[in-house]
Amino acid sequence: MIVLFLLDGWGVAPAGETNAITAAKTPTFLNLIKEYPVALLNPGSKSLNARYLTLGSGQEIADENIESKITLSAVISAAGLKQVKIAETEMFAALTHFFNGHHEYRLPGEDWKIISSTIGSKKAKLSLTLRRTVREIISTIGSEEAPAFLAAAIPYLDLTAAGGDFSENKKAVETIDKVLKDIFLAVSAKNGILIITAAGGNMEKTRNLVTDLPDISLTANPVPLLIVGSEFKGRTIGLADPLASDLSSLTPAGTLADLAPTILKIMKLDKPAEMTGKSLI
Numbered sequence: 282m283i284v285l286f287l288l289d290g291w292g293v294a295p296a297g298e299t300n301a302i303t304a305a306k307t308p309t310f311l312n313l314i315k316e317y318p319v320a321l322l323n324p325g326s327k328s329l330n331a332r333y334l335t336l337g338s339g340q341e342i343a344d345e346n347i348e349s350k351i352t353l354s355a356v357i358s359a360a361g362l363k364q365v366k367i368a369e370t371e372m373f374a375a376l377t378h379f380f381n382g383h384h385e386y387r388l389p390g391e392d393w394k395i396i397s398s399t400i401g402s403k404k405a406k407l408s409l410t411l412r413r414t415v416r417e418i419i420s421t422i423g424s425e426e427a428p429a430f431l432a433a434a435i436p437y438l439d440l441t442a443a444g445g446d447f448s449e450n451k452k453a454v455e456t457i458d459k460v461l462k463d464i465f466l467a468v469s470a471k472n473g474i475l476i477i478t479a480a481g482g483n484m485e486k487t488r489n490l491v492t493d494l495p496d497i498s499l500t501a502n503p504v505p506l507l508i509v510g511s512e513f514k515g516r517t518i519g520l521a522d523p524l525a526s527d528l529s530s531l532t533p534a535g536t537l538a539d540l541a542p543t544i545l546k547i548m549k550l551d552k553p554a555e556m557t558g559k560s561l562i
Contacts, residue, residue: 282473284431290438292482292502295529299488305454309462311526320518320534321503324481330379332480337380339541339556349382351555353541358388362429369396369410372434411437415460422467442483445495450487474510503533518561535561
């Protein structure tokens with residue numbers, strides 16, 4: 282079982298007064314990057330939807346209006362394997378429509394689970410929606426008919442950053458770190474592989490130092506890629522580990538287009554010739 286956990290908002294940059302990622306206490310994340318392969322991916326400066334197109338298609342796509350018939354989801358479906366996509370309302374289109382190359386409907390063997398970010402007619406608290414999403418992810422991982430591939434998108438960091446409160450931003454990062462531990466334990470119990478990355482950063486640059494105003498825009502900073510599983514423990518991607526757990530010391534090993542080929546390599550499925558990305562394994 283492969284679980285792709287997309288922590289949008291988790292970018293990589295040197296420590297600084299605007300970097301909520303490095304300011305927060307993240308013991309789970311730091312332990313994982315010490316034990317398992319970690320690399321950086323360059324997301325480019327394209328829109329969020331174009332980044333999800335790139336993630337799902339294994340090709341560099343800068344225009345979110347471009348369709349892609351060759352996608353990770355399509356290859357998994359053609360192999361007769363079950364897959365599930367889980368996202369809350371704000372990220373549902375990105376993880377289904379765009380990740381699947383503008384495909385409008387579920388593929389054979391694919392299921393979509395949307396977590397509503399509202400209660401009745403009111404907006405639910407971000408923390409409540411996060412808990413509901415995580416509960417659904419863990420339930421799906423632990424089910425008797427667990428899918429071969431599960432992808433989940435978490436916008437909690439992005440949405441919290443919009444508030445512009447640095448203290449709250451740090452708390453949000455620490456909350457995600459605790460959630461990450463729960464997901465890691467659930468995947469480990471099934472002897473699966475957890476892949477952690479993001480479509481883009483946000484929390485590593487929360488304020489514009491020139492204007493002194495909150496900076497809530499998607500960044501072009503690198504994002505982490507972790508491959509967590511018993512068969513990968515102690516291995517590296519490339520030749521170097523981060524110095525003193527500082528991911529900003531690494532040079533990006535690839536781009537978002539390399540995610541799909543990497544997952545296909547792990548799943549022992551052939552990469553279509555149309556995928557221009559490369560496996561980082």
